[in-house]
Amino acid sequence: MYYVDPHIHMVSRTTDDYETLARMGCVAMSEPAFWAGFDRCSVDGFRDYFRQLTEVEPARAAQFGIQHYTWLCINAKEAENVELSREVIAMIPEFINCPNVLGIGEIGLNKNTKNEATVFVEHLELAIKLEELILIHTPHLEDKLKGTRMILDMLQNDKRIQPERVLVDHVEEHTIKHVLDAGFWAGMTMYPVTKCTPQRAADMIEIHGTDRLCVNSAGDWGPSKPTAVPDLIIEMRKRGHREADIRKVVFDNPLTFFAQNKRFQFKDPSTETNP
Numbered sequence: 001m002y003y004v005d006p007h008i009h010m011v012s013r014t015t016d017d018y019e020t021l022a023r024m025g026c027v028a029m030s031e032p033a034f035w036a037g038f039d040r041c042s043v044d045g046f047r048d049y050f051r052q053l054t055e056v057e058p059a060r061a062a063q064f065g066i067q068h069y070t071w072l073c074i075n076a077k078e079a080e081n082v083e084l085s086r087e088v089i090a091m092i093p094e095f096i097n098c099p100n101v102l103g104i105g106e107i108g109l110n111k112n113t114k115n116e117a118t119v120f121v122e123h124l125e126l127a128i129k130l131e132e133l134i135l136i137h138t139p140h141l142e143d144k145l146k147g148t149r150m151i152l153d154m155l156q157n158d159k160r161i162q163p164e165r166v167l168v169d170h171v172e173e174h175t176i177k178h179v180l181d182a183g184f185w186a187g188m189t190m191y192p193v194t195k196c197t198p199q200r201a202a203d204m205i206e207i208h209g210t211d212r213l214c215v216n217s218a219g220d221w222g223p224s225k226p227t228a229v230p231d232l233i234i235e236m237r238k239r240g241h242r243e244a245d246i247r248k249v250v251f252d253n254p255l256t257f258f259a260q261n262k263r264f265q266f267k268d269p270s271t272e273t274n275p
């Protein structure tokens with residue numbers, strides 16, 4: 001089955017990983033801007049990173065027939081430095097019209113601090129001004145519920161934000177309903193150690209249905225498994241889910257969300273005809 005991984009950090013992965021993902025049916029992916037494994041000390045560090053996300057990774061992915069998309073921001077982990085964050089936010093418009101950019105993300109909270117919240121709101125302002133989609137990172141473990149509530153409050157306090165143009169990622173059992181009930185898209189991140197497993201993701205799909213729900217691997221600097229989405233496909237098949245429902249979660253849904261971006265172009269390999 002063809003699938004899309006809507007949240008994977010390929011800058012931290014090898015070229016062999018691209019090949020493995022292609023063999024497993026991955027035809028497109030989106031890579032949110034995030035932490036690069038170390039804190040950057042200047043806006044130029046981010047400028048180079050944005051070039052990597054808009055030039056280098058799409059070319060690396062294309063070698064294996066994978067369409068690579070991306071999101072731009074300064075992540076919550078580095079947003080404690082408000083001055084640097086403002087410089088990065090001011091630089092984003094230089095890259096926003098690159099053909100593989102889907103919007104602003106992954107913005108959000110990490111430790112739920114005041115500075116993180118300030119930078120989050122300033123990113124929202126930019127997204128509204130540029131009419132861009134928004135991808136949101138929610139904090140991990142014990143900070144998750146509080147952080148998710150804070151994020152949803154900030155989003156809902158701004159009437160200019162259209163919920164169907166926002167995806168809130170890394171939801172778990174105790175946050176998914178808050179996100180879906182408020183009209184946002186939700187993403188489940190499947191990790192081998194923290195966040196959720198393919199089994200827990202399948203349970204949540206059975207409870208909440210398939211509408212506005214996406215799954216991803218996050219594949220990043222920590223212990224993570226870039227092939228987690230195929231693991232979910234196998235888990236859902238084992239449980240007897242219809243192929244159309246599996247496809248909706250791993251393929252149709254992320255593409256429907258992305259398609260709200262005016263630059264988004266996707267070549268569907270399953271409908272392409274031979275010349």
Ligand SMILES: [Zn+2]
Nearest residue numbers: 032034106218
């Ligand atoms: Zn991420």
